[in-house]
Amino acid sequence: MKLRKSLIAVGAILTLGAATLAGCSTSTDPGTSGGAALTIAKPDGAITTESHNPFLGDSSASKYGYAKVIFEPLALVNPTGDLGTTPWLAESVEWNDDYTQLTVVPRSGVKWSDGEDFTADDIVFTFDMLKTGKLTDGAALKVTDVTADGDTVVISFDGSKYTAQSRVLHTAIVPKHIWEKIDDPNTDPLTGEGQAVGTGPYVLDSWTTESVTLKANPDYWGGELAVPELHYVSYGDNAALTTALSSGEADWAQAFIPQIKDSYLAADKDNHFLAAPTLGSGTVFLNLQTKPFNNVALRQALAWTIDRTAYVDIAREGASTPIWSVTGLSELLDDEILPEYKDANYSVDVDKAKQILTDAGYTWKDDKLIDPDGEAVSFSISVPAGWSDWNTEQALIAEELKEGLGIEVKIDQPDWGGWDAARQEGTFQAIIHWLEDTGNAYGLYTSTMDPKWIVDNKAQFDFGRFDDPAVTAALNEYANASDDASRQAALAVIQKAFVDNVPAIPLGSHPLLGEYNTRNYVGWPSEGDLYASADPTQPGIVQILTKLKPAN
Amino acid sequence: MTAIQPPLTEPEVDALEVGTTATKASKGRSRIPWRFLGGRAAFYLFTLWAAITINFFLPRLMKGDAVSAYLARNRNVTPEAAESLRALLGLDTDKSLLQQYIDYWSHLLRGDLGVSLLHGLRPVTEVVGQALPWTIGLVGFATIVAFTIGTVGGAIIGWRRGSKLDVFIPITTFLNTIPYFWLGMLAIAAFAVNLRWFPIGKAYGVGVKPEWSFEFIGQVIHHGTLPVLTIVVASLGGWMLGMRNMMLTVLDEDYITVAQAKGMPNRRVLWGYAARNAVLPQIQSFALSLGFVVGGTIVMEMVFSYPGIGKLLLDATNAKDYALMQGVFLVITISVLIANVLADIAYAFLDPRTRQTEA
Numbered sequence: 001m002k003l004r005k006s007l008i009a010v011g012a013i014l015t016l017g018a019a020t021l022a023g024c025s026t027s028t029d030p031g032t033s034g035g036a037a038l039t040i041a042k043p044d045g046a047i048t049t050e051s052h053n054p055f056l057g058d059s060s061a062s063k064y065g066y067a068k069v070i071f072e073p074l075a076l077v078n079p080t081g082d083l084g085t086t087p088w089l090a091e092s093v094e095w096n097d098d099y100t101q102l103t104v105v106p107r108s109g110v111k112w113s114d115g116e117d118f119t120a121d122d123i124v125f126t127f128d129m130l131k132t133g134k135l136t137d138g139a140a141l142k143v144t145d146v147t148a149d150g151d152t153v154v155i156s157f158d159g160s161k162y163t164a165q166s167r168v169l170h171t172a173i174v175p176k177h178i179w180e181k182i183d184d185p186n187t188d189p190l191t192g193e194g195q196a197v198g199t200g201p202y203v204l205d206s207w208t209t210e211s212v213t214l215k216a217n218p219d220y221w222g223g224e225l226a227v228p229e230l231h232y233v234s235y236g237d238n239a240a241l242t243t244a245l246s247s248g249e250a251d252w253a254q255a256f257i258p259q260i261k262d263s264y265l266a267a268d269k270d271n272h273f274l275a276a277p278t279l280g281s282g283t284v285f286l287n288l289q290t291k292p293f294n295n296v297a298l299r300q301a302l303a304w305t306i307d308r309t310a311y312v313d314i315a316r317e318g319a320s321t322p323i324w325s326v327t328g329l330s331e332l333l334d335d336e337i338l339p340e341y342k343d344a345n346y347s348v349d350v351d352k353a354k355q356i357l358t359d360a361g362y363t364w365k366d367d368k369l370i371d372p373d374g375e376a377v378s379f380s381i382s383v384p385a386g387w388s389d390w391n392t393e394q395a396l397i398a399e400e401l402k403e404g405l406g407i408e409v410k411i412d413q414p415d416w417g418g419w420d421a422a423r424q425e426g427t428f429q430a431i432i433h434w435l436e437d438t439g440n441a442y443g444l445y446t447s448t449m450d451p452k453w454i455v456d457n458k459a460q461f462d463f464g465r466f467d468d469p470a471v472t473a474a475l476n477e478y479a480n481a482s483d484d485a486s487r488q489a490a491l492a493v494i495q496k497a498f499v500d501n502v503p504a505i506p507l508g509s510h511p512l513l514g515e516y517n518t519r520n521y522v523g524w525p526s527e528g529d530l531y532a533s534a535d536p537t538q539p540g541i542v543q544i545l546t547k548l549k550p551a552n
Numbered sequence: 553m554t555a556i557q558p559p560l561t562e563p564e565v566d567a568l569e570v571g572t573t574a575t576k577a578s579k580g581r582s583r584i585p586w587r588f589l590g591g592r593a594a595f596y597l598f599t600l601w602a603a604i605t606i607n608f609f610l611p612r613l614m615k616g617d618a619v620s621a622y623l624a625r626n627r628n629v630t631p632e633a634a635e636s637l638r639a640l641l642g643l644d645t646d647k648s649l650l651q652q653y654i655d656y657w658s659h660l661l662r663g664d665l666g667v668s669l670l671h672g673l674r675p676v677t678e679v680v681g682q683a684l685p686w687t688i689g690l691v692g693f694a695t696i697v698a699f700t701i702g703t704v705g706g707a708i709i710g711w712r713r714g715s716k717l718d719v720f721i722p723i724t725t726f727l728n729t730i731p732y733f734w735l736g737m738l739a740i741a742a743f744a745v746n747l748r749w750f751p752i753g754k755a756y757g758v759g760v761k762p763e764w765s766f767e768f769i770g771q772v773i774h775h776g777t778l779p780v781l782t783i784v785v786a787s788l789g790g791w792m793l794g795m796r797n798m799m800l801t802v803l804d805e806d807y808i809t810v811a812q813a814k815g816m817p818n819r820r821v822l823w824g825y826a827a828r829n830a831v832l833p834q835i836q837s838f839a840l841s842l843g844f845v846v847g848g849t850i851v852m853e854m855v856f857s858y859p860g861i862g863k864l865l866l867d868a869t870n871a872k873d874y875a876l877m878q879g880v881f882l883v884i885t886i887s888v889l890i891a892n893v894l895a896d897i898a899y900a901f902l903d904p905r906t907r908q909t910e911a
Contacts, residue, residue, distance in 0.1 A: 039758060045867065046755075046859030048682035051672030057626030059672035136640040140632035167630065186640055187673040209682055209859050211758040231758045236854035236863070239737065243752050247745055416624075416870055417615035424620065434627065453631065460623070460631030 035550060036520040037229035040065070040536045041250035043241040044234045048209040051189035052196040054172040055135060059189070064232040065537035066212055070113075070198035071172035073539055074104055074123070077165060079512060080276035081530030083332060083439060085165070086543065089118070089173055089199060098482035099162040104153040110221040112175045113203045114194060120148040125176035127155050135185045139167035160480040162487075163438035163446070170539050173199070201225055201545050222546045226521055245271070245515055252516045254535040256389060260317065260515075270519045274526060275319040275511035276533035277332060279443050280435045282311070282320070282390065284381070284397070284505040287429050288464040292377045297360030299502040301353035303346050305404045306397055311507040315393040320508035326499045328444050330509040336441040338495050350404040357405070369406040379429040380410035384419045390432045393507065424458040426465055434510055436461055442478055445494045448504040450475050466503040512538060521548040592896060596889055603889075607881040608656055609649075611874050618643055618669055618872040625871070641669050656878070665882070666875030670868055676879035679864070684846070684883065686755055687860040690776055691845045691852070694783035699838050701784065702791020707827040709792065710799025711818075721793060728789030732782070736855035739782050750778045753857035779856045783849065791834065798830035805829075836895055843891030846884050 044063055051059035054067035061067035074090045077083070087093050091105040110118040124146050129135035131143040141164070145156040161168050174185075175197050182188045182195075190196045196204045201222060202214035212232040216225040233250065235241040242257050244250040246267040257264055257273075265271050284306070286293040293299055308322035323330050324345040327337050361372035369377040381397060383390040391413060398409035414422070422428040435447040446452070446461065449471050453461035474493035481487040514534020516524050525532050525544065532540030619637050623629055629637070647655070659666065665676035702724075709717045727735075744752040751757065756771040802808065803826055811821045850862035861880055868876040 037759075045854065045863040046683070046686075046857065048859050048864075049668070049671040049674045049679045051674060053672060056672050057622060057629055058670050062626070062672075136633070136636045138626075138629045138633045138637065138640075140630050140636075164630070187667075189672060189674060206759070206761050208756075208760070208762055209686075210754045210756050210760070213759045229759075233754070233758055234857070235753060236857035240740075240753055240855065240857045243740060243745060247752065249752060415615075416621065417872065420617070420620050420624075421615040436630070437627075455634075460620075460634065 035226060035228050037231055038227050038252055038521070039231040039233060039250045041241055041244055041253045042232075042234045042537075043236070043238045043253075043255050045236050046209060047234050050191050050207050052204065052207075053185075053188060053190055054174070055138065055186065057138070060207070060212070064212060064234065065541070066202075066204075066214060066230070066232050067172065068200075068537065068539055068541050069202040069214060069230065069545065070196060070200045070204065071174060072198065072200045072542055073170045073172060075169040076532070076540055076543055077169055077439060078530070078532060078540065079166070079278045079437070079439075079538065080332070080533050083279075085169065088542070089123075093169060095161070095165070098480065099160040099165070100157050102155045102157075102161070102168060104155065105151055106153065107221065110199050111219050112177075112197050112199055113217050113219070114175075114178075114197045115219075116175065116177055118173075118175075118199050120151070120153050122176045123153045123173055124148050125179065126171065126173050127153075129179070129185055130171070139164070139171070141168055141171070160482075162481070163440065163442045163479045166437075166439055201542055202230055205229075222542075225545060226523075226548045226550050227545060248517075248519075251519075252514070252536050254513050254537055255515065256319065256513060257515065258317065258388065260319075264515060268517065268519070270517045272516055272518065272524065272526075273319075274514045274516075274524070274534040276514070276525065276530055276535070277321045277330060277509040277511050278437065278533070279330060279332060279439065280437045280510045281323055281328070281330060281444065281506040282316075282393070282432055282508055282510050283328075283435055283444075283448070284507060285423075285428075285431050285433050285448070285463045286502075286504060287426060288466055288503060289426060290429070291375075292371060292379055293429065293464070295360065295371070296501060297356050297362070298371075298377065299505075301357050301405060302401070303502050303505050304349050304353035304356070305400055306505060306507070307348045307400055308346075308507050310396050310400070311393050315389045315396060316508060317389075319511055319513060321511070322508045323506040327441075327495050328448075328498055328504070328506045329441055330506075332509070333441050336491060338492055341495065341499060344499070348400075353405060364406055367406045368408070376408065377406075378408035378410065380412045381430040381432070382412040382414060382419055382422060382428050383432050384416045385413040393432060423463050424460070426459060426463065428463070431463065432507070433463065435506075441491060441495075442475070444506065445498060446475055446479075449494070449497065449501075464503050466501065468497060468501075471497045518551055520551055522551050523547040523549045588900070592893070596893060600885070600889060603885040604660070604882065605653075607878050607885065608653055611869075611872075611877045612649065614869075614872070618874070621871045622669065641673075642667070660882075665879040668868070668873055668876040668879075670871045670873040670876060676875050679876060680861070680879050680883055683859050683861050683864050686858065687846060687862070690755075690779055690858065690860070691783065691849060692842070693776075694780045695787070695838075695841055695845055697780065698784045698787045699791050699834070699841075702788050703795045703827075703831060703834050705788075706792040706795025707799055707822065707830065710796040710803065710830070711822050711826065713800060713803075721789075721796060724789035724792050726789075727785050728787065730786065732786050732849070733851045733855050735786055736779075736782050736852065739778055740855070743778060751775050753855075755859055779852055779858055783852060794837070795830060795834055798833060799826060802826045802830045832899075835898060839891045839895030839898065840888075842894075843888035844884075846887040 042064060047060045047063050049060060052061045052067065053059040054061055054071045056062060072089045075088050075093045076086045085093065089107055089110065091107050094103045104123060106120045106123055112118055127143050127146040130137050130141055131146060142158040143155060144158045147154050178195055178197055179185060201217055201220045203217050205213040205215045210233065214230045216228050235244055238255055238257065241250065241253060241255050242263050245253055246264050260273055265273060286299055288294055308324060312318065312320045312322045321331060324347065325337060325341065326344045326346055327341050329337055357369065363370045371377050381394050383394055394411045398411055401407040401409050423431055423433065436443050448462060449466040450462050451467045451472060453459055454465065459465065471494055474490040477490035478487050478494065481490060512533035512535040514536065516534055525534050532543050618641060619634055622637060623631055623634065667673045668676050668679045671679045705720065709720055740752050743749045751774065754775055756768065756775050760768060760771055762768060808821060808826055811825050846861060850866055852858060853860045853863045865877065865880045868880065
């Protein structure tokens with residue numbers, strides 16, 4: 001009896017303790033005067049190491065994305081919508097005819113957040129670090145010269161930057177008076193007193209292992225900001241992030257949320273989701289060097305069989321736009337589709353696929369596709385385990401090809417390392433992969449047909465190892481042309497080669513995602529007004545933050 | 553003279569002086585068992601060397617390389633910059649594996665664990681140092697709580713065998729078998745989302761600065777409650793079952809019957825005689841589980857967005873961040889070894905039989 005009593009006592013104490021704890025701490029009130037804070041969330045697990053370096057991909061500033069609201073670029077290139085360029089820290093940016101030289105007029109009246117004036121010298125200094133190699137040239141800009149000439153800055157490059165405009169323009173501009181004292185700009189964490197200084201709309205307030213707080217820059221050149229405070233947090237995984245978004249603990253994110261209607265949009269009528277289409281596409285790369293995909297007929301048959309709508313609706317749960325054009329280009333690039341291919345679209349047409357195969361000498365036996373050599377056609381499609389949308393697409397493709405054409409598709413889900421090695425060394429049969437984004441049609445075609453990506457027999461793109469000297473020359477011509485006519489002529493060669501050879505099969509545009517709510521602020525990008533993507537880790541975030549207005 | 557002078561050989565065989573095993577043990581305490589300690593030390597040094605060597609070679613057997621992992625994470629970096637990245641990340645060396653191994657040891661002995669590619673090229677010591685206190689604090693505390701409740705509960709249940717208390721055994725064992733992530737998500741759904749008693753995750757609130765104030769400590773406790781409770785609930789079963797089973801064995805011993813026959817209070821028999829003997833194997837597994845605390849619980853960290861070593865290791869493995877992987881392995885290895893040393897020592901004191909090799 002005594003024992004039981006003490007047990008009850010222990011239980012009571014525990015319960016009491018928990019209840020007291022629950023009672024005593026109410027949720028922290030993040031608001032400062034004048035409006036609610038916005039909490040921007042990522043699903044990357046705790047980010048426990050402090051580094052505000054904007055040039056380092058894995059610094060906390062880059063992982064959370066808060067580098068983008070401290071350091072600003074010369075101009076913003078819209079990755080979606082009209083694909084237009086908006087000068088930002090520059091009054092104007094102008095390319096010469098062959099895109100080897102950029103003329104920048106720095107914006108006047110801009111101050112660094114420590115009070116110093118922003119001048120042309122800062123731009124020169126930033127690009128000079130890239131030129132001298134003091135700062136690693138991660139975007140492969142290959143700056144050859146930077147000079148300030150009165151009010152303008154002229155930056156020269158060793159080749160055409162037509163296909164890398166956004167890489168040039170999105171370079172974060174840093175203050176000379178602070179960075180000239182930094183020994184190694186590649187790795188310095190900028191954690192010293194007064195080092196995290198930029199021109200951006202927000203300034204760093206506090207950094208902890210659990211969250212980062214930034215306050216509105218009172219002297220911001222872009223005018224008054226509606227949001228007084230930003231919090232950046234990172235949750236353990238997508239599920240935890242979804243819970244935080246639905247419960248209102250987090251406001252803004254860029255995650256792929258499964259069953260988004262039920263798990264997020266239904267939680268509050270003010271919750272919104274925007275999938276902004278971009279030029280990059282989820283693309284099936286086929287290994288052109290080995291059986292079975294060394295036969296173009298089979299590649300064409302696949303292009304007529306794989307259901308892109310199923311990819312968008314089922315695998316991507318609507319967060320994508322299907323690509324049916326035989327040129328592989330997405331809707332955003334309609335202008336670059338040649339007249340002869342304007343209405344040439346693939347569709348799911350199994351009969352046509354079978355006809356192509358029959359013409360090429362393929363036969364069927366017991367519902368199994370037999371190639372001209374008399375072997376059953378079978379291949380494996382590989383995507384790293386855990387990439388849930390593309391893992392679903394693997395299953396869809398396997399089903400479509402088995403039912404439609406009688407091809408046995410093996411689903412391979414290795415770890416990242418195994419997948420990475422196979423794609424680089426060309427030992428895969430089919431993979432789903434992303435594309436290089438260049439802001440134009442070049443991105444798709446260089447990613448799928450340009451042998452320049454294969455160095456030391458290791459591929460960074462062109463995984464199928466397409467290699468046609470005429471196409472390679474045309475790709476170079478497209479990238480380096482000094483006028484639109486020769487670029488157009490090159491495009492004709494490239495596009496025809498893509499249509500004829502089917503080196504890869506784009507499935508659907510890979511969008512930039514954004515989940516946000518209109519409880520406190522309005523003015524977000526939307527499907528009708530794609531002035532930027534709603535992804536808070538993109539450079540366009542500064543544009544969104546200056547456009548936000550209080551909801552009432 | 554001869555009557556009171558004892559024979560010279562007498563003290564050698566004096567039964568009182570020689571005593572029993574227990575006397576030997578208490579005497580043993582007064583002098584240091586050098587041979588025993590030396591043997592153990594040599595064994596642990598060898599284990600440490602072997603573990604560090606394996607830690608060095610194992611990650612290098614994995615496929616994939618750090619630069620392409622970096623490029624996949626940072627799609628705004630063009631693969632054309634791969635070469636300059638290799639230089640930046642310090643991977644442009646063509647040193648042989650042996651040379652790298654020697655360098656690794658010389659750096660290690662100077663306390664330099666290298667820089668972590670995955671964490672903004674910050675020193676590994678700093679990266680691990682930021683995550684380690686949270687793991688030790690939370691998982692360590694939860695393990696101690698689970699051990700204490702489980703052992704005390706198991707002792708009581710074993711003592712009152714056949715009573716209604718027995719129902720705790722299947723209940724806790726059942727909770728033990730529930731996948732932890734599911735338990736965690738259920739707890740979040742119930743207590744954080746619906747009842748709003750606890751936050752849905754993280755170690756402390758957004759915008760709160762770490763400082764030695766009641767507010768901050770309150771925050772940490774408030775945020776840590778749900779993770780601790782779920783870990784305790786999930787691991788209680790093992791401790792309780794183990795203790796209860798040992799109790800059942802011990803309670804059948806003669807000295808328990810004797811103690812009760814002497815009319816000793818039940819409380820004293822239970823804690824002073826039965827539980828004290830039954831707890832020995834529990835302490836062994838407790839020491840071992842303390843060693844694994846440092847490894848963290850990846851699932852807990854992901855479900856509760858809690859900072860810690862587990863997720864650090866997972867991400868480092870995916871990103872081929874050798875330096876960080878080795879750093880984390882090193883910390884885990886050392887803590888497991890230390891826990892083993894402590895268990896050995898504790899056992900040597902608690903149970904004299906383990907020291908009998910010395911005699």
